[in-house]
Amino acid sequence: QVQLGQSGAEVKKPGASVKVSCKASGYTFINFYIHWVRQAPGQGLEWMGIINPSDGTTTYAQRFQGRVTMTGDTSTSTVYMELTSLRSEDTAAYYCARDGDSGSYYSDLWGQGTLVTVSS
């Protein structure tokens, strides 16, 4: 079954870091880029960045530059998104999503989301 399975909910204190995992199954991991998208409670979708799992190349949204790191592990078909210097505004559901690989960029397969709560 083609799917992306994400790690469980996290509660972090302001200033801490969080690392969310996204495990791919049912397809060839290195053939598809992975996007990360977040959604604050009651708010819209916000694109964070993209990683090429085959070589680890990344592109981040400018507003997250310096605070986000996306990595991949081909041995376990897993990508990770680490966000540092957390603040309350980072409380959100974080989604990984597979890129469609048709020459343009879009997300055709989504993980279930990981809720990250930042609270003192």
Add this chain to the structure above:
Amino acid sequence: DIQMTQSPSSLSASVGDRVTITCQASQDITKYLNWYQQRPGKAPKLLIYDASTLETGVPSRFSGSGSGTDFTFTISSLQPEDVATYYCQQCDNLPQCSFGQGTKLEIK
């Protein structure tokens, strides 16, 4: 950064109605515009990519059109299961992607 302006922000329509949502880009994005559906408490779902290409398995009542800066998403005959929030998204070739603010669709 490319800004996406989506309208309306909310919409109420009756079952069987034709529903239209628009999305405007702050600069020319040619055909690189996607549409997603997000039901409450669920992950988004891809409906349309490259402005007008229907994702496999998506009902044909959903359609998209447009190019350049102006795009339209249409549901030809609204069904109860279409209650959701709809988002447009653009991705340039860097890539840098951005979403519209979303349109919350309800049944009258």
